Amino acid sequence: MEIGEKLDIFYRAAVEAAKEQAGAVCSESERDCRGQLLDYEEQKKRQQEAKERIATERVRKEVNREVSAILMEQKREYYSAKEQKKEQLFARVEEKLEGYRKTDDYVKLLAEKIRKAADFADGEALTVYLDAEDGGLLQQLSAAGEEYPGCTVTVGDEKFGGGIRAAVPAKNILLDEAFGSRLHEEKEKFSFDVEA
DSSP states (O other), X not given: OOHHHXXXXXXXXXXXXXXXXXXXXXXXXXXXXXXXXXXXXXXXXXXXXXXXXHHHHHHHHHHHHHHHHHHHHHHHHHHHHHHHHHHHHHHHHHHHXXXXXXXXXXXXXXXXXXXXXXXXXXXXXXXXXXXXXXXXXXXXXXXXXXXXXXXXXXXXXXXXXXXXXXXXXXXXXXXXXXXXXXXHHHHHHOOOOOOO
């Protein structure tokens, strides 16, 4: 074999070895690049998901804040309307009481309350106070008090919406049968809410 042939064989072998080595290096580089690309894509995907999660949470918080503000406004309007209706209702009750105070039934009720207060006093001195606006009924109701010894019926200095107030000093007791007091108590505990 001649030197040219040997060189040709050597050249081919060297080129073939270089191609194999270059192919192996290229394959390894391609594998590394693909791995880096997958890592990069995964990292970008996680970053995008995190951005979306943050944006979603921000939107959710904003929506919750707006809903909460709307609910608070609706509750405020609801309670305001309830209070307005309650005031209207009790204004009508007061009107009805004013009308009732002009009837004979009212006088009978006061006489009955005087009798009950005198029974409660059980013979002790008793002062029954009429509402300042019921002064015209004093003479008529004094007769109901005269049935009981120690019972004095007088007109009080203040307006308390009708009814009576009675003092039993010996027992240190004030009986409050005033319509105004009852109305105030009812107004305090009154609610439109219905329990299920």
